[in-house]
Amino acid sequence: MGITLEQAQAAVKAAHEKSLEMGVKMNIAVVDAGANLTAFARMDDAWLGSLDISIKKAKTARFFDMPTGAIGGLSQPGGSLFGIEHSNGGLITFPGGIPIKDASGKVIGAIGVSGDSVENDHTVAEAGAQAVGGR
Protein backbone atom coordinates (compact mmCIF):
# COMPACT_ATOMS: atom_id res chain seq x y z
CA MET A 1 0.00 0.00 0.00
CA GLY A 2 1.53 3.25 -1.09
CA ILE A 3 5.30 3.21 -0.99
CA THR A 4 7.08 0.31 -2.70
CA LEU A 5 9.88 -1.71 -1.16
CA GLU A 6 12.24 -0.22 -3.73
CA GLN A 7 11.29 3.31 -2.64
CA ALA A 8 11.45 2.41 1.03
CA GLN A 9 14.92 0.94 0.64
CA ALA A 10 16.03 4.08 -1.23
CA ALA A 11 14.84 6.17 1.71
CA VAL A 12 16.70 3.96 4.21
CA LYS A 13 19.85 4.10 2.10
CA ALA A 14 19.77 7.91 1.83
CA ALA A 15 19.16 8.26 5.57
CA HIS A 16 21.96 5.79 6.30
CA GLU A 17 24.41 7.70 4.10
CA LYS A 18 23.43 11.00 5.71
CA SER A 19 24.04 9.42 9.13
CA LEU A 20 27.52 8.24 8.13
CA GLU A 21 28.28 11.71 6.80
CA MET A 22 27.15 13.28 10.08
CA GLY A 23 28.90 10.67 12.21
CA VAL A 24 25.74 9.56 14.02
CA LYS A 25 24.36 6.06 14.69
CA MET A 26 20.71 5.72 13.81
CA ASN A 27 17.76 3.35 13.73
CA ILE A 28 15.86 4.04 10.48
CA ALA A 29 12.31 2.81 9.85
CA VAL A 30 10.04 3.27 6.85
CA VAL A 31 6.31 2.42 6.94
CA ASP A 32 3.84 2.23 4.06
CA ALA A 33 0.52 4.08 3.68
CA GLY A 34 -1.04 1.56 6.07
CA ALA A 35 1.60 2.38 8.71
CA ASN A 36 3.10 -1.10 8.29
CA LEU A 37 6.87 -1.50 8.54
CA THR A 38 8.33 -1.83 5.03
CA ALA A 39 12.09 -1.36 5.45
CA PHE A 40 14.35 -1.00 8.47
CA ALA A 41 18.02 -0.66 9.30
CA ARG A 42 19.78 -0.40 12.64
CA MET A 43 23.32 0.95 12.44
CA ASP A 44 26.01 -0.85 14.45
CA ASP A 45 26.08 0.30 18.09
CA ALA A 46 23.05 2.57 17.70
CA TRP A 47 21.07 3.06 20.92
CA LEU A 48 19.04 -0.03 21.66
CA GLY A 49 16.10 2.00 22.96
CA SER A 50 15.89 3.90 19.71
CA LEU A 51 14.77 0.85 17.72
CA ASP A 52 11.20 1.04 19.01
CA ILE A 53 11.23 4.85 18.92
CA SER A 54 12.19 4.96 15.24
CA ILE A 55 9.30 2.65 14.31
CA LYS A 56 6.85 4.58 16.50
CA LYS A 57 7.99 7.87 14.93
CA ALA A 58 7.35 6.52 11.43
CA LYS A 59 3.93 5.23 12.44
CA THR A 60 3.00 8.45 14.24
CA ALA A 61 3.94 10.55 11.20
CA ARG A 62 1.67 8.43 8.99
CA PHE A 63 -1.12 8.17 11.55
CA PHE A 64 -1.66 11.94 11.36
CA ASP A 65 0.14 12.86 8.13
CA MET A 66 2.41 15.40 9.76
CA PRO A 67 5.93 15.55 11.19
CA THR A 68 6.02 14.06 14.68
CA GLY A 69 7.35 17.28 16.16
CA ALA A 70 4.22 19.14 15.05
CA ILE A 71 2.10 16.80 17.15
CA GLY A 72 4.44 17.25 20.08
CA GLY A 73 3.79 20.97 19.94
CA LEU A 74 0.13 20.26 20.68
CA SER A 75 0.54 17.44 23.21
CA GLN A 76 2.37 19.42 25.89
CA PRO A 77 0.73 20.05 29.27
CA GLY A 78 -2.13 22.46 28.64
CA GLY A 79 -2.09 21.71 24.91
CA SER A 80 -5.10 20.51 22.98
CA LEU A 81 -3.71 17.01 22.44
CA PHE A 82 -2.16 16.46 25.88
CA GLY A 83 -1.65 12.76 26.43
CA ILE A 84 -2.24 11.64 22.81
CA GLU A 85 0.89 9.47 23.22
CA HIS A 86 -1.28 6.96 25.13
CA SER A 87 -3.15 5.98 21.96
CA ASN A 88 -2.29 3.48 19.25
CA GLY A 89 -0.05 1.39 21.47
CA GLY A 90 2.25 4.35 22.08
CA LEU A 91 3.08 7.37 19.94
CA ILE A 92 6.31 9.36 19.78
CA THR A 93 5.66 13.07 19.32
CA PHE A 94 9.10 14.66 19.25
CA PRO A 95 10.97 15.27 15.97
CA GLY A 96 12.36 12.52 13.76
CA GLY A 97 9.24 11.23 12.00
CA ILE A 98 8.22 12.66 8.61
CA PRO A 99 5.51 11.68 6.09
CA ILE A 100 6.76 10.62 2.67
CA LYS A 101 4.76 12.04 -0.24
CA ASP A 102 4.74 11.20 -3.92
CA ALA A 103 5.17 13.82 -6.66
CA SER A 104 1.47 14.70 -6.48
CA GLY A 105 1.66 15.39 -2.73
CA LYS A 106 -0.17 12.24 -1.66
CA VAL A 107 1.19 10.60 1.49
CA ILE A 108 2.51 7.14 0.58
CA GLY A 109 4.28 6.30 3.83
CA ALA A 110 6.58 7.80 6.45
CA ILE A 111 10.11 7.59 7.83
CA GLY A 112 11.16 7.57 11.46
CA VAL A 113 14.72 8.06 12.70
CA SER A 114 16.08 7.79 16.23
CA GLY A 115 19.57 7.60 17.68
CA ASP A 116 20.90 11.08 18.36
CA SER A 117 19.56 14.56 19.18
CA VAL A 118 16.04 15.16 17.87
CA GLU A 119 17.45 17.80 15.56
CA ASN A 120 19.84 15.29 14.03
CA ASP A 121 17.13 12.64 13.94
CA HIS A 122 14.95 15.06 11.96
CA THR A 123 17.78 16.00 9.58
CA VAL A 124 18.45 12.37 8.78
CA ALA A 125 14.73 11.66 8.33
CA GLU A 126 14.51 14.57 5.89
CA ALA A 127 17.35 13.12 3.83
CA GLY A 128 15.49 9.82 3.66
CA ALA A 129 12.14 11.35 2.76
CA GLN A 130 13.66 13.55 0.05
CA ALA A 131 15.25 10.54 -1.64
CA VAL A 132 11.80 9.26 -2.49
CA GLY A 133 9.21 11.88 -2.57
CA GLY A 134 8.27 15.00 -4.32
CA ARG A 135 8.38 16.90 -1.04
Add this chain to the structure above:
Amino acid sequence: MGITLEQAQAAVKAAHEKSLEMGVKMNIAVVDAGANLTAFARMDDAWLGSLDISIKKAKTARFFDMPTGAIGGLSQPGGSLFGIEHSNGGLITFPGGIPIKDASGKVIGAIGVSGDSVENDHTVAEAGAQAVGGR
Protein backbone atom coordinates in the same frame (compact mmCIF):
# COMPACT_ATOMS: atom_id res chain seq x y z
CA MET B 1 -26.44 -2.81 28.34
CA GLY B 2 -27.98 0.60 28.13
CA ILE B 3 -27.95 2.00 24.61
CA THR B 4 -29.48 -0.16 21.88
CA LEU B 5 -27.86 -0.81 18.51
CA GLU B 6 -30.62 1.24 16.93
CA GLN B 7 -29.80 4.21 19.15
CA ALA B 8 -26.07 3.77 18.64
CA GLN B 9 -26.48 3.70 14.88
CA ALA B 10 -28.64 6.83 15.06
CA ALA B 11 -25.83 8.57 16.96
CA VAL B 12 -23.22 7.47 14.39
CA LYS B 13 -25.48 8.62 11.54
CA ALA B 14 -26.06 12.05 13.07
CA ALA B 15 -22.34 12.48 13.75
CA HIS B 16 -21.51 11.35 10.22
CA GLU B 17 -23.97 13.84 8.71
CA LYS B 18 -22.60 16.63 10.87
CA SER B 19 -19.08 15.74 9.70
CA LEU B 20 -20.12 15.88 6.04
CA GLU B 21 -21.78 19.25 6.67
CA MET B 22 -18.58 20.57 8.32
CA GLY B 23 -16.31 19.05 5.68
CA VAL B 24 -14.29 16.98 8.17
CA LYS B 25 -13.26 13.32 8.08
CA MET B 26 -13.98 11.53 11.32
CA ASN B 27 -13.74 8.23 13.13
CA ILE B 28 -16.96 7.81 15.15
CA ALA B 29 -17.36 5.27 17.96
CA VAL B 30 -20.30 4.56 20.25
CA VAL B 31 -20.01 2.37 23.35
CA ASP B 32 -22.79 1.02 25.55
CA ALA B 33 -23.22 1.35 29.33
CA GLY B 34 -20.62 -1.40 29.75
CA ALA B 35 -18.11 0.64 27.68
CA ASN B 36 -18.24 -2.00 24.94
CA LEU B 37 -18.10 -0.89 21.31
CA THR B 38 -21.61 -0.93 19.85
CA ALA B 39 -21.39 0.97 16.56
CA PHE B 40 -18.49 2.42 14.62
CA ALA B 41 -17.81 4.21 11.34
CA ARG B 42 -14.55 5.40 9.82
CA MET B 43 -15.01 7.99 7.08
CA ASP B 44 -12.96 7.53 3.90
CA ASP B 45 -9.43 8.93 4.26
CA ALA B 46 -9.89 9.87 7.92
CA TRP B 47 -6.62 9.88 9.91
CA LEU B 48 -5.49 6.35 10.60
CA GLY B 49 -4.32 7.22 14.10
CA SER B 50 -7.76 8.56 15.04
CA LEU B 51 -9.42 5.13 14.89
CA ASP B 52 -8.01 4.07 18.25
CA ILE B 53 -8.44 7.56 19.70
CA SER B 54 -12.16 7.69 18.88
CA ILE B 55 -12.78 4.38 20.64
CA LYS B 56 -10.66 5.41 23.64
CA LYS B 57 -12.55 8.72 23.88
CA ALA B 58 -15.89 6.93 23.96
CA LYS B 59 -14.66 4.49 26.61
CA THR B 60 -13.07 7.25 28.70
CA ALA B 61 -16.32 9.27 28.66
CA ARG B 62 -18.28 6.25 29.92
CA PHE B 63 -15.62 5.13 32.38
CA PHE B 64 -16.09 8.35 34.33
CA ASP B 65 -19.46 9.61 33.04
CA MET B 66 -18.12 12.98 31.96
CA PRO B 67 -16.84 14.62 28.79
CA THR B 68 -13.24 13.59 28.10
CA GLY B 69 -12.06 17.20 28.16
CA ALA B 70 -13.23 17.54 31.78
CA ILE B 71 -10.92 14.73 32.80
CA GLY B 72 -8.08 16.35 30.88
CA GLY B 73 -8.51 19.43 33.03
CA LEU B 74 -7.65 17.31 36.07
CA SER B 75 -4.89 15.18 34.56
CA GLN B 76 -2.42 17.98 33.83
CA PRO B 77 0.90 18.14 35.69
CA GLY B 78 0.09 19.07 39.29
CA GLY B 79 -3.55 18.10 38.82
CA SER B 80 -5.38 15.63 41.02
CA LEU B 81 -5.61 12.98 38.29
CA PHE B 82 -2.16 13.45 36.77
CA GLY B 83 -1.25 10.35 34.76
CA ILE B 84 -4.71 8.77 34.76
CA GLU B 85 -4.16 8.12 31.02
CA HIS B 86 -1.98 5.17 32.03
CA SER B 87 -4.99 3.21 33.30
CA ASN B 88 -7.44 1.00 31.46
CA GLY B 89 -5.13 0.25 28.58
CA GLY B 90 -4.86 3.93 27.72
CA LEU B 91 -7.31 6.80 28.17
CA ILE B 92 -7.76 9.89 26.00
CA THR B 93 -8.53 12.96 28.05
CA PHE B 94 -8.86 15.76 25.52
CA PRO B 95 -12.24 16.77 24.04
CA GLY B 96 -14.26 14.57 21.66
CA GLY B 97 -15.79 12.01 24.04
CA ILE B 98 -19.25 12.61 25.55
CA PRO B 99 -21.58 10.45 27.68
CA ILE B 100 -24.95 9.64 26.12
CA LYS B 101 -27.91 9.92 28.52
CA ASP B 102 -31.51 8.80 28.26
CA ALA B 103 -34.47 11.12 28.89
CA SER B 104 -34.16 10.57 32.64
CA GLY B 105 -30.53 11.63 32.66
CA LYS B 106 -29.15 8.14 33.15
CA VAL B 107 -25.92 7.42 31.25
CA ILE B 108 -26.60 4.65 28.71
CA GLY B 109 -23.34 4.86 26.73
CA ALA B 110 -20.93 7.33 25.19
CA ILE B 111 -19.68 8.62 21.86
CA GLY B 112 -16.09 9.35 20.85
CA VAL B 113 -15.05 11.29 17.77
CA SER B 114 -11.55 11.90 16.37
CA GLY B 115 -10.22 13.21 13.09
CA ASP B 116 -9.89 16.98 13.23
CA SER B 117 -9.32 19.75 15.82
CA VAL B 118 -10.52 18.81 19.29
CA GLU B 119 -13.15 21.55 19.01
CA ASN B 120 -14.54 20.01 15.84
CA ASP B 121 -14.28 16.52 17.32
CA HIS B 122 -16.38 17.72 20.26
CA THR B 123 -18.96 19.45 18.04
CA VAL B 124 -19.46 16.28 16.00
CA ALA B 125 -19.70 14.16 19.16
CA GLU B 126 -22.37 16.53 20.52
CA ALA B 127 -24.41 16.11 17.32
CA GLY B 128 -24.23 12.35 17.77
CA ALA B 129 -25.12 12.38 21.46
CA GLN B 130 -28.07 14.71 20.93
CA ALA B 131 -29.56 12.42 18.29
CA VAL B 132 -30.15 9.84 20.98
CA GLY B 133 -30.33 11.27 24.39
CA GLY B 134 -32.34 13.66 26.39
CA ARG B 135 -29.26 15.75 26.97
Add this chain to the structure above:
Amino acid sequence: MGITLEQAQAAVKAAHEKSLEMGVKMNIAVVDAGANLTAFARMDDAWLGSLDISIKKAKTARFFDMPTGAIGGLSQPGGSLFGIEHSNGGLITFPGGIPIKDASGKVIGAIGVSGDSVENDHTVAEAGAQAVGGR
Protein backbone atom coordinates in the same frame (compact mmCIF):
# COMPACT_ATOMS: atom_id res chain seq x y z
CA MET C 1 -7.74 2.05 1.72
CA GLY C 2 -9.75 -0.36 -0.30
CA ILE C 3 -13.35 -0.66 0.88
CA THR C 4 -15.30 2.56 1.34
CA LEU C 5 -17.42 3.39 4.38
CA GLU C 6 -20.51 3.14 2.19
CA GLN C 7 -19.55 -0.40 1.13
CA ALA C 8 -18.59 -1.40 4.66
CA GLN C 9 -21.93 -0.17 6.01
CA ALA C 10 -23.75 -2.09 3.26
CA ALA C 11 -21.93 -5.25 4.38
CA VAL C 12 -22.84 -4.66 8.02
CA LYS C 13 -26.47 -4.00 7.08
CA ALA C 14 -26.75 -7.19 5.01
CA ALA C 15 -25.15 -9.25 7.77
CA HIS C 16 -27.44 -7.66 10.36
CA GLU C 17 -30.54 -8.45 8.30
CA LYS C 18 -29.39 -12.03 7.78
CA SER C 19 -28.90 -12.34 11.54
CA LEU C 20 -32.43 -11.09 12.26
CA GLU C 21 -33.80 -13.54 9.69
CA MET C 22 -31.89 -16.40 11.35
CA GLY C 23 -32.78 -15.28 14.86
CA VAL C 24 -29.15 -14.93 16.01
CA LYS C 25 -27.39 -12.11 17.87
CA MET C 26 -24.12 -11.12 16.27
CA ASN C 27 -21.16 -8.79 16.50
CA ILE C 28 -20.31 -7.68 12.96
CA ALA C 29 -16.99 -6.04 12.02
CA VAL C 30 -15.69 -4.82 8.67
CA VAL C 31 -12.04 -3.85 8.11
CA ASP C 32 -10.47 -2.12 5.11
CA ALA C 33 -7.53 -3.30 2.98
CA GLY C 34 -5.20 -2.14 5.74
CA ALA C 35 -7.03 -4.32 8.29
CA ASN C 36 -8.32 -1.19 10.02
CA LEU C 37 -11.84 -1.22 11.50
CA THR C 38 -14.19 0.62 9.15
CA ALA C 39 -17.70 -0.26 10.32
CA PHE C 40 -19.04 -2.21 13.28
CA ALA C 41 -22.35 -3.16 14.85
CA ARG C 42 -23.11 -5.16 18.00
CA MET C 43 -26.66 -6.47 18.18
CA ASP C 44 -28.53 -6.08 21.45
CA ASP C 45 -27.67 -8.83 23.95
CA ALA C 46 -25.04 -10.39 21.67
CA TRP C 47 -22.27 -12.23 23.57
CA LEU C 48 -19.89 -9.74 25.09
CA GLY C 49 -16.86 -11.91 24.37
CA SER C 50 -17.72 -12.00 20.70
CA LEU C 51 -16.97 -8.31 20.19
CA ASP C 52 -13.21 -8.82 20.17
CA ILE C 53 -13.56 -12.11 18.28
CA SER C 54 -15.51 -10.50 15.43
CA ILE C 55 -12.85 -7.83 14.97
CA LYS C 56 -10.01 -10.37 15.16
CA LYS C 57 -11.80 -12.59 12.60
CA ALA C 58 -12.07 -9.69 10.15
CA LYS C 59 -8.41 -8.77 10.65
CA THR C 60 -7.25 -12.38 10.35
CA ALA C 61 -9.17 -12.82 7.06
CA ARG C 62 -7.46 -9.74 5.63
CA PHE C 63 -4.05 -10.53 7.08
CA PHE C 64 -3.86 -13.70 4.96
CA ASP C 65 -6.56 -13.09 2.32
CA MET C 66 -8.47 -16.27 3.09
CA PRO C 67 -11.45 -17.35 5.20
CA THR C 68 -10.45 -17.72 8.86
CA GLY C 69 -11.53 -21.36 8.90
CA ALA C 70 -8.99 -22.21 6.19
CA ILE C 71 -6.20 -21.01 8.47
CA GLY C 72 -7.65 -23.01 11.35
CA GLY C 73 -7.33 -26.14 9.25
CA LEU C 74 -3.56 -25.57 9.17
CA SER C 75 -3.05 -24.37 12.75
CA GLN C 76 -4.19 -27.54 14.55
CA PRO C 77 -1.71 -29.59 16.58
CA GLY C 78 0.66 -31.17 14.10
CA GLY C 79 -0.38 -28.73 11.37
CA SER C 80 2.05 -26.54 9.47
CA LEU C 81 0.83 -23.32 11.11
CA PHE C 82 0.36 -24.61 14.68
CA GLY C 83 0.30 -21.67 17.06
CA ILE C 84 -0.08 -18.91 14.44
CA GLU C 85 -2.79 -17.44 16.70
CA HIS C 86 0.00 -16.02 18.88
CA SER C 87 0.97 -13.50 16.21
CA ASN C 88 -0.40 -10.07 15.38
CA GLY C 89 -1.77 -9.48 18.87
CA GLY C 90 -4.02 -12.53 18.60
CA LEU C 91 -5.65 -14.19 15.60
CA ILE C 92 -8.94 -16.09 15.43
CA THR C 93 -8.71 -19.05 13.08
CA PHE C 94 -12.15 -20.68 13.22
CA PRO C 95 -14.89 -19.79 10.73
CA GLY C 96 -16.65 -16.42 10.62
CA GLY C 97 -14.07 -14.20 8.90
CA ILE C 98 -14.14 -13.75 5.11
CA PRO C 99 -12.18 -11.49 2.73
CA ILE C 100 -14.26 -8.99 0.74
CA LYS C 101 -13.28 -8.69 -2.91
CA ASP C 102 -14.22 -6.19 -5.58
CA ALA C 103 -15.58 -7.19 -8.98
CA SER C 104 -12.05 -7.78 -10.29
CA GLY C 105 -11.25 -10.20 -7.47
CA LYS C 106 -8.97 -7.83 -5.58
CA VAL C 107 -9.26 -8.01 -1.78
CA ILE C 108 -10.53 -4.64 -0.51
CA GLY C 109 -11.24 -5.60 3.09
CA ALA C 110 -12.81 -8.34 5.20
CA ILE C 111 -15.80 -9.07 7.42
CA GLY C 112 -15.78 -10.89 10.76
CA VAL C 113 -18.89 -12.17 12.54
CA SER C 114 -19.17 -13.73 15.99
CA GLY C 115 -22.11 -14.54 18.29
CA ASP C 116 -23.43 -18.00 17.53
CA SER C 117 -22.17 -21.33 16.15
CA VAL C 118 -19.21 -20.97 13.80
CA GLU C 119 -21.41 -22.27 10.98
CA ASN C 120 -23.94 -19.52 11.61
CA ASP C 121 -21.17 -16.95 12.04
CA HIS C 122 -19.81 -17.97 8.63
CA THR C 123 -23.26 -17.84 6.98
CA VAL C 124 -23.85 -14.32 8.27
CA ALA C 125 -20.37 -13.21 7.18
CA GLU C 126 -21.05 -14.58 3.69
CA ALA C 127 -24.24 -12.53 3.48
CA GLY C 128 -22.28 -9.44 4.41
CA ALA C 129 -19.44 -10.08 1.98
CA GLN C 130 -21.80 -10.81 -0.91
CA ALA C 131 -23.58 -7.50 -0.42
CA VAL C 132 -20.40 -5.72 -1.47
CA GLY C 133 -18.14 -7.80 -3.49
CA GLY C 134 -17.94 -9.62 -6.73
CA ARG C 135 -17.32 -12.85 -4.86
Add this chain to the structure above:
Amino acid sequence: MGITLEQAQAAVKAAHEKSLEMGVKMNIAVVDAGANLTAFARMDDAWLGSLDISIKKAKTARFFDMPTGAIGGLSQPGGSLFGIEHSNGGLITFPGGIPIKDASGKVIGAIGVSGDSVENDHTVAEAGAQAVGGR
Protein backbone atom coordinates in the same frame (compact mmCIF):
# COMPACT_ATOMS: atom_id res chain seq x y z
CA MET D 1 25.77 -7.20 19.19
CA GLY D 2 26.89 -9.95 16.91
CA ILE D 3 25.73 -9.47 13.33
CA THR D 4 26.60 -6.15 11.68
CA LEU D 5 24.16 -4.08 9.66
CA GLU D 6 26.22 -4.90 6.57
CA GLN D 7 25.82 -8.64 7.21
CA ALA D 8 22.14 -8.29 8.06
CA GLN D 9 21.48 -6.38 4.85
CA ALA D 10 23.37 -9.04 2.89
CA ALA D 11 21.08 -11.68 4.42
CA VAL D 12 17.96 -9.67 3.54
CA LYS D 13 19.25 -9.14 -0.01
CA ALA D 14 19.95 -12.84 -0.55
CA ALA D 15 16.55 -13.82 0.85
CA HIS D 16 14.86 -11.18 -1.31
CA GLU D 17 16.59 -12.45 -4.45
CA LYS D 18 15.70 -16.04 -3.61
CA SER D 19 12.05 -14.95 -3.18
CA LEU D 20 12.02 -13.25 -6.57
CA GLU D 21 13.54 -16.36 -8.14
CA MET D 22 10.85 -18.54 -6.50
CA GLY D 23 8.05 -16.10 -7.31
CA VAL D 24 6.96 -15.65 -3.69
CA LYS D 25 6.21 -12.47 -1.70
CA MET D 26 7.95 -12.43 1.63
CA ASN D 27 8.47 -10.43 4.80
CA ILE D 28 12.15 -10.79 5.77
CA ALA D 29 13.51 -9.89 9.22
CA VAL D 30 17.01 -10.16 10.64
CA VAL D 31 17.78 -9.75 14.34
CA ASP D 32 21.15 -9.44 16.04
CA ALA D 33 22.60 -11.52 18.89
CA GLY D 34 20.43 -9.53 21.31
CA ALA D 35 17.30 -10.48 19.32
CA ASN D 36 16.86 -6.85 18.27
CA LEU D 37 15.62 -6.08 14.76
CA THR D 38 18.57 -5.09 12.59
CA ALA D 39 17.30 -5.18 9.01
CA PHE D 40 13.86 -5.73 7.51
CA ALA D 41 12.16 -5.75 4.12
CA ARG D 42 8.53 -6.32 3.19
CA MET D 43 8.01 -7.20 -0.46
CA ASP D 44 5.18 -5.43 -2.31
CA ASP D 45 1.80 -7.11 -1.69
CA ALA D 46 3.21 -9.64 0.77
CA TRP D 47 0.64 -10.85 3.33
CA LEU D 48 0.00 -8.17 5.93
CA GLY D 49 -0.19 -10.71 8.76
CA SER D 50 3.25 -12.07 7.91
CA LEU D 51 5.06 -8.90 8.97
CA ASP D 52 4.73 -9.68 12.67
CA ILE D 53 5.28 -13.39 12.08
CA SER D 54 8.59 -12.84 10.27
CA ILE D 55 9.94 -10.76 13.16
CA LYS D 56 8.68 -13.26 15.75
CA LYS D 57 10.30 -16.13 13.82
CA ALA D 58 13.67 -14.36 13.81
CA LYS D 59 13.40 -13.59 17.53
CA THR D 60 12.28 -17.13 18.38
CA ALA D 61 15.23 -18.62 16.46
CA ARG D 62 17.69 -16.46 18.39
CA PHE D 63 15.89 -16.85 21.74
CA PHE D 64 16.67 -20.57 21.67
CA ASP D 65 19.45 -20.81 19.03
CA MET D 66 17.61 -23.33 16.91
CA PRO D 67 15.36 -23.32 13.84
CA THR D 68 11.80 -22.37 14.78
CA GLY D 69 10.43 -25.65 13.42
CA ALA D 70 12.55 -27.59 15.91
CA ILE D 71 10.83 -25.79 18.77
CA GLY D 72 7.45 -26.50 17.20
CA GLY D 73 8.24 -30.20 17.40
CA LEU D 74 8.44 -29.87 21.18
CA SER D 75 5.51 -27.48 21.71
CA GLN D 76 2.74 -29.75 20.45
CA PRO D 77 0.07 -31.04 22.86
CA GLY D 78 1.78 -33.52 25.16
CA GLY D 79 5.24 -32.20 24.22
CA SER D 80 7.76 -30.96 26.71
CA LEU D 81 7.41 -27.30 25.68
CA PHE D 82 3.66 -27.24 25.15
CA GLY D 83 2.45 -23.63 25.25
CA ILE D 84 5.88 -21.98 25.02
CA GLU D 85 4.34 -19.66 22.40
CA HIS D 86 2.76 -17.72 25.27
CA SER D 87 6.14 -16.40 26.42
CA ASN D 88 8.15 -13.40 25.27
CA GLY D 89 5.16 -11.52 23.88
CA GLY D 90 4.39 -14.35 21.47
CA LEU D 91 6.64 -16.90 19.78
CA ILE D 92 6.24 -18.53 16.37
CA THR D 93 7.33 -22.15 16.38
CA PHE D 94 6.73 -23.35 12.83
CA PRO D 95 9.47 -23.25 10.16
CA GLY D 96 10.89 -20.03 8.69
CA GLY D 97 13.21 -18.83 11.46
CA ILE D 98 16.89 -19.83 11.45
CA PRO D 99 19.88 -18.80 13.60
CA ILE D 100 22.74 -17.11 11.75
CA LYS D 101 26.22 -18.29 12.77
CA ASP D 102 29.69 -16.92 12.08
CA ALA D 103 32.53 -19.01 10.66
CA SER D 104 33.33 -20.37 14.12
CA GLY D 105 29.77 -21.59 14.64
CA LYS D 106 28.85 -18.88 17.14
CA VAL D 107 25.28 -17.56 16.80
CA ILE D 108 25.41 -13.88 15.85
CA GLY D 109 21.74 -13.35 15.01
CA ALA D 110 18.80 -14.93 13.23
CA ILE D 111 16.58 -14.53 10.18
CA GLY D 112 12.81 -14.95 10.01
CA VAL D 113 10.79 -15.23 6.81
CA SER D 114 7.02 -15.35 6.34
CA GLY D 115 4.70 -15.02 3.35
CA ASP D 116 4.16 -18.41 1.75
CA SER D 117 4.13 -22.10 2.72
CA VAL D 118 6.34 -22.89 5.71
CA GLU D 119 8.57 -24.96 3.43
CA ASN D 120 9.12 -21.96 1.14
CA ASP D 121 9.54 -19.65 4.13
CA HIS D 122 12.30 -21.96 5.40
CA THR D 123 14.00 -22.21 2.00
CA VAL D 124 14.15 -18.42 1.69
CA ALA D 125 15.43 -18.08 5.27
CA GLU D 126 18.17 -20.60 4.50
CA ALA D 127 19.26 -18.55 1.49
CA GLY D 128 19.49 -15.49 3.72
CA ALA D 129 21.37 -17.22 6.50
CA GLN D 130 23.87 -18.79 4.13
CA ALA D 131 24.74 -15.42 2.61
CA VAL D 132 26.25 -14.41 5.92
CA GLY D 133 27.26 -17.27 8.01
CA GLY D 134 29.61 -20.16 8.01
CA ARG D 135 26.68 -22.53 8.32
